[in-house]
Amino acid sequence: MAAVMSAPARVPQSGRLLLSGNEAVARAVWESGCKVAAAYPGTPSTEILEALSIYPDIYAEWAVNEKVSMEVALGASMMGARAFCAMKHVGLNVAADPLMTLTLTGVVGGMVIAVADDVGMASSQNEQDSRFYARFAHLPVFEPADSQEAYDMVHAAYALSEKHQVPVILRLTARICHVKSVARVGERVAHEPAGFVKNAERWVMVPAHAKRRIPMMFERDAVLREESERSPLNVLEPGSDRRVGFVTSGPAYMHVREAFPDAPVLKLGMSHPLPLDKVKALAGMADTLVVVEEVEPIVENELRTAGFKVHGKDILPKIGELAPEVLTPAIDRLLNNEPPPPAVPAPAVFPRPPTLCASCPHMGIYYTLSQLKNIIVAGDIGCYTLGAGHPWNALDTTICMGAAVTVAHGMDKGRGEVDKNKKILAVMGDSTFMHMGMQGLLDATYNNSNITFLLLDNGTVGMTGGQNTPANGRDIRGNPAPRIDFRKLVEALGVKPERVREVDPYEMPNLFKVIREETKIEEVSVIIAYRPCVLIDEFKAMRAYYVDEDKCTGCSNCLDVGCPAIHVTRREMAVKPSGREVELTFVNIDPIACTGCGMCVKPCAPDAILQPDAPRIVAKLTPI
């Protein structure tokens, strides 16, 4: 019998807790006796590993990418340990390679793969539906509808995983990950690994072995379908209003229940393989079936293939989140009812897009790039994607993690006469570089590319909230870890030592000069710009600046830096000596928001931006 271990002080005790879906998953992973958990940060999944890292008796790591995290989890599972990895939806693209083969080997210790789809795209480059991967890889899918279910389903997933030696995909969405609701939790039960058993036919996936495993995968499909029919996670809820019966899963279930309390519902907790007999039973309870799922019509299409007549995305939106107020009018129209009157329209208010923080080192980079002509800038995924916005407009592409350097390289090779004088740059953060950028840089050096690569090292994963990485030399729990030396790394990837330049992004004039020099040289250059992210301990706030009103000429050059601490005090029209009318914009600096980076000082022509007890700037006018 497994020993029950008590939770230490920092770990929430068992009982009813207000937990986000991510925290509930972490809690259940820990309770399940999981030994190894790995993830790369990515919204909306990030907090799962963050929450896990406060629990004892479990190895947790920030992996450098999702493929790595999945392979780490698989290795642990081969030893018989319970294992876990988490990622956002696009992370599963990166991990698709191991996924498609570990479905053949199967697992030993239970393995749960949590995939968080950013439905509604709060912070992602696409809205792909991860449930397709489960079909692709022949894996079971669990879809919780709130924190309690997320917690319960992790426990059920470990049991199913070990019973059938199959990894289970726990499909979350942003509206599960980031919703806090009450969950009843328990205690950890240790799970001692059974030990590695050598078995080349199972673990060495050469063609001869893989050919023997593929039929086993198909047999497992049939077994899992039976599991799904029996699963208590697939609940048939009868209802008194038989006009419409709903097949639904995940957060959409809650919206259906809210909007149609009397309708019969088949709630899919284990949504792949589908429990077709239960769908048949639902069809007997209702006149019409409607599939309500986020986001692609996956269940809908499978039910049609199985011969059911269903509605779904023919009446519901194909993108974004569903909600009761989205479902109600669609069903009203289906039933030829008068839809409810439209809600009061939203007042027109200016947009407030996310922006870079005061003192963010990326501002220096984008200010400088915005001042350069005849350049093409390939960008990447991170806070620095915001460089595409105002006032910089200094980023021309964003595709996926690591694509900046490779897209830039392809641009160089694909350029025609019309672009022969363009300078091609790539911009990528430190964490993205380690995630998926290193291979691309090697490809560029190996193939004699003519690009200038700006490596923005801010010592953290900024966009997801400042997680540790090999760039700051701390592990997930804040313990010391080897710190990567980017100069050595890029030199090892084939960049000539003299083509590696290290700059301070706050020193924009020097940055400008270095970019000009390196873009003139027709080979791969790397400019490493280091300054810590303002979210991490390495950042030290400095004295705030202020604007000397007597000196400010209203030129508004400082606004081009893009700092959120600079505010306009008044605008006025003036006539220049040339007779041309110009608008002058006078500014001040919010002393609370300003953290004293001084980047706005550089473009200020009249030297009107000062620090409280700094000497008035006369020195540079005095001959030495």
Place this chain on the structure above:
Amino acid sequence: MTDSAITNILVCGIGGQGVMTATEILAEAAIAEGHDAKKTEVAGMAQRGGVVTSHLRFGPKVLSPQIAPGTVHVLLGFEAAESLRWSHYLKPGGLALVNDARMVPPVVELGLFSYPDDPIGQMRAAGINTVSFDAATIARDLGDLRLGNTVMLGAIADHLPFAADVLLHCVEARFARKGEAIVDLNRRAFAAGRAAAAQEAVTA
């Protein structure tokens, strides 16, 4: 479940203002009162000075975590224009409690968009029962701008379907490990927020 059994509270503001934390404390209070509760927001990029809303629903049993437009009982706005942005979420007769701070984003400073002249006046003109106050000044007068969050919670304390002390206890619990001095400061900020909302409600 009938709608009337569920209380919908929408908290809005800007990334970094503490909207999510304030809503979490409200959720804790609802749970302490024996309610089921769900709290949700869009996070991620929003923490970079973008728009943040946090939805709190509580009652005997909460299903969907999202509040539908036109169904909010109390809108707790941390910023003036943000309160206007979400004011259509209020149900007829709903109450807006608004910190009148104006936080102007770079896109407005650059002259690309304009900030409304009087967002709170616009809400009142639309017939919304709006109570406004200056949470930042109240917090600064108490000695620390960071108390603004607790001022906001004080402001909503008398507009919940349970006693203000339930919320106060959750605020105290949140700061307990920082020592009695901090707890006391927050107690005063909470009281000041209550008083400000009550004062304004009389004069509005």
